Amino acid sequence: MEGIKHKPHTNTCQECRIAHLCLPANLNKQQMRGIEQLQFNSKILNPGDHLCHQGEKHEHLYLLRSGMLKSYFNKENGDEFVMQFHLPPELFGWEGIDDEQLSFSIVALDYSNVCEVPLSQLKEINTKHPEIQMQIFKLINQTVRKNNIAMLRTTAEQKVSTFILLLSKHYRTLGHPQYLCQLTMTHQDIANYLRIAPETISRVLHNLQHQGLIKVTRKKIVINNIEKLHYLSNGIKT
């Protein structure tokens, strides 16, 4: 799987379908015309393809246009540590930006399209389009919030139900009904990310299904009672 070649090609922000959710979000039409020179390489990744590897030189920020990614690193003892799942539109690759080397690897979980912003170009972008700074703030902020969402919960049930809701929201933006949710990653990865045991994921899903809130078929989850799932995820008892 990994062997398949990336097909880099160039994209201008002007013709990008999700520019309004991305760096140029705050630009008006006139300013948009001024960014003809804003164009970046974008990469198509197949599931299992790596975008970058731990230890490589840190030279890009990335913008996820579509698909789903996982960033992780290997601890000294060899254990994998899942940092994040990336969902579009997401700005990532800024973690550890003060380091020369990348402290993490990023792998595609789904067919994905990623836009590369060279760090070397960032200052220039910033000078020409200072409005973009605020948008970068917002994008970073969304990422931080997304991660807090699942990890700050205390019980396994809260964590898992929050995670399901997060994913289902993503699938809704893809046009699927929001009560549908596809687990593209393994239970192991989710468990690692949420800092719980993989067996616990299994048990919680079983419980949620038993309560009639969801229906699990393989890696597909249908949400029957999204309202109650929200309650659970926020620790509100009914």
Place this chain on the structure above:
Amino acid sequence: MEGIKHKPHTNTCQECRIAHLCLPANLNKQQMRGIEQLQFNSKILNPGDHLCHQGEKHEHLYLLRSGMLKSYFNKENGDEFVMQFHLPPELFGWEGIDDEQLSFSIVALDYSNVCEVPLSQLKEINTKHPEIQMQIFKLINQTVRKNNIAMLRTTAEQKVSTFILLLSKHYRTLGHPQYLCQLTMTHQDIANYLRIAPETISRVLHNLQHQGLIKVTRKKIVINNIEKLHYLSNGIKT
């Protein structure tokens, strides 16, 4: 306590003692001369004073020059939720920057000195000094990392020992020996932040003392074996 008036006064980055750790970190001497116009109000806070309140208009970024702060918000059910403890030099106030209103309050735990950067001024700063963008990235990154440090740990012992090490590092930068650590916040606040029960904090501290790693006197902790504490905090068994 809360009633005591803030004493705002103006600071230029040029004369600031910690400018090299703050926004102008990457500027050379020539560029530093160019930032005479960079000056911000700074506030002195007494313990218990609020810097800002949930619901107010979101109009500043803040830079903590000295002291210690806590940011938190109140959930619908009235429960307090501790988001972060801020240690200098830290850039904060960018969480929820896409919202009009502040989603959190910030209170001083110690005598603190905070520099205010108006959001309205940010674009201008950015245009004149694009080098600062990268420094903002770095500062945000440090904050995210600091929070991950304690929260990604799995056991209560790991969380608490990581937290102690974090604080002790802070006190070292103040000139205290690094094996000294003052808890300016209540166990309740720490517990809330680390998502564990306050009783557990008490028990873990008791255990660590029993193992001879620390000595607890009231809110003062003396670290006897910092190396082993590091092992514990990283989950390495000895």
Place this chain on the structure above:
DNA sequence: CGAGCGTTTGAGACAATTCAAGAGATGTGG
């Protein structure tokens, strides 16, 4: 089809929480 991985399920062990009571510290007003 068989190998290998991921998932499910159960039983026992362990960690952390909850609840409750008491000790210690802090602040206030007389």
Place this chain on the structure above:
DNA sequence: CCACATCTCTTGAATTGTCTCAAACGCTCG
């Protein structure tokens, strides 16, 4: 300066939740 009320912290006992270990099952892919 003391007495009282209020917080915070400590400690114990019972309970709950999650983890670990182990075994079996089910997919997927060559």
